[in-house]
Amino acid sequence: MSNSPTQIELIQPDDWHLHIRDGAVMKDVLADTARQxxxxxxxxxxxxxxxxxxxxKAYKARIQANLNALGISAFTPLMILYLTDTTSVDEVRKAKDAGIAGFKLYPAGATTNSDAGVSDLKHCHAVLEEMQSVGMPLLVHGEVTSPEIDIFDREAVFIDSVLEPLRQHFPELKVVFxxxxxxQAAHYVRDAIIGGKNTIAATITPQHLLMNRNAIFSGGIxxxxxxxxxxxxxxxxxxxxEAATSGNPRFFLGTDSAPHAKGAKETACGCAGCYSAFNALGLYAEAFESQGKFDKLEGFASFFGPDFYSLPRNTQKITLVKQAQNIPAELPLGDATIVPLRAGETIAWSLVEN
Known part of the structure; x- marks a missing residue:
């Protein structure tokens, strides 16, 4: 593949980290996601x-009802359970039998709706032992929440104080950072080997590939x-x-697209989250183009995620073309509106709609 093509054909990607919420907003989020x-x-x-x-199962049924209403038959939601201090070993066994894809570790208070998250991993040792035994992945929000730790340092501190001890104690537990x-996190995932095995992988979002912290304060908040x-x-x-475009199978696509209504973002205490579901693949294409690494995009977007989760790769294909796409200033979100990532801007890559 040329490093400067005008068209890219890929095995259809998956999104290995997505928020679709619930209720009236779900249909709009699913419509944006399932296009890609x-x-x-x-x-x-x-x-x-x-x-x-x-x-x-109840949540998945609500998702399926919205997909049916949209006339979408070619999209599969992969369900995750929220790990708590009181999650039981029996629930892990039930989850494995039910085809649940993993458990999510939210340190209590780390992000949106994380108050019920884990207060101390020592409460979960029996559960983690069972997850390791049955091959159930643990997905981690990798930040400590201690107020004395600077917000820009919380991920690096998490590696040393939580993740490395966790992996030493459970060396065969599959972990998605x-x-x-x-x-620090990119290098940790790149280099981490315990007991000669690779049991860790990571997702990377489009916003973290394309923007640094100046983007939060450019010309104002x-x-x-x-x-x-x-x-x-x-x-x-x-x-x-460098990590995403390296071809290293430990890194794969996860948008963390997180819908919040415009009013919930533009307020005195605005919600955290970027909405990239509308144009995620175009944004990832822009990031890979910036490095001249289009030949690495399909692995990152389409292959490495299912391989790590022990799921079959997709077989259908999608096409991106180098054609300017104007990102709307706002999009519908249930009864409200949402401002997508790069709203009002033009990006270079567009998905060919079937």
Missing amino acids: FARAIIMPNLKPPVTTVGLA EHLTTK RPHNYCLPVLKREEHRVALL
Whole structure:
């Protein structure tokens, strides 16, 4: 593949980290997502959170009802359970039997709707042992929440104080380090081997590949560029680009697209999250083009995620063309509107609609 093509054909990608919420907004999010992706890992941080197989099945049924209403038959939601201090070993076994894709570790208070998250991993040792035994992945929001730790340092501290001890204690537990934001995290995932095995992988978002923390403050506060983990310095963005475009199978696509209505972002205490579902593949293409690494895009977007999750790769194909796309200033979101990532701007790559 040329490093400067005008058309890219890919095996259809999956999104390995997605928020679709619930209720009236879900249909709009699913419509944007299913245009691009064949499958998506569905985050469980609803109110109340999706903590049991029964709740996951009910949530999946609501998703399927919206897909049916949209006339979409070629999209598969992959369900995740929210890990808590009281999750039981029996629930892990039920989850494995039910085809649940993994459990999500939210340190309590780390991000949107994470108050029910884990207060201390020592409460979860029996559960983690069972997950390791049955091959159930643990997806981690990799930040500590101690107020004395600077917000820009919370991911690096998490590696030393939580992730490395976790992996030493459970060396065969499959771990997905979600939405990397730092050089330290990229290098940790690149280099981490325990017991001669590769049991760790990571997702990287489009916003963390394309923007540094200046984007939050350019000409004033830019609430629609505010997400958690927060954007970091340029050196970290460069390290993430290097990781994503390296061809290393430990790194794969996960948008962390997180819909919040415009009014919930543009307020005195705005919500964290960037909405990239509308144009995610065009944004990733822009990032890979910036490095002259289009030949590495298909692995990152389409192959490495299903390989790590032990799922079959997709077979259908999609096409991106180098054709200017104007990103709307706002999009519908249930009864409200949402401001997508790069709203009002023009990006170079567009998806060919079937």
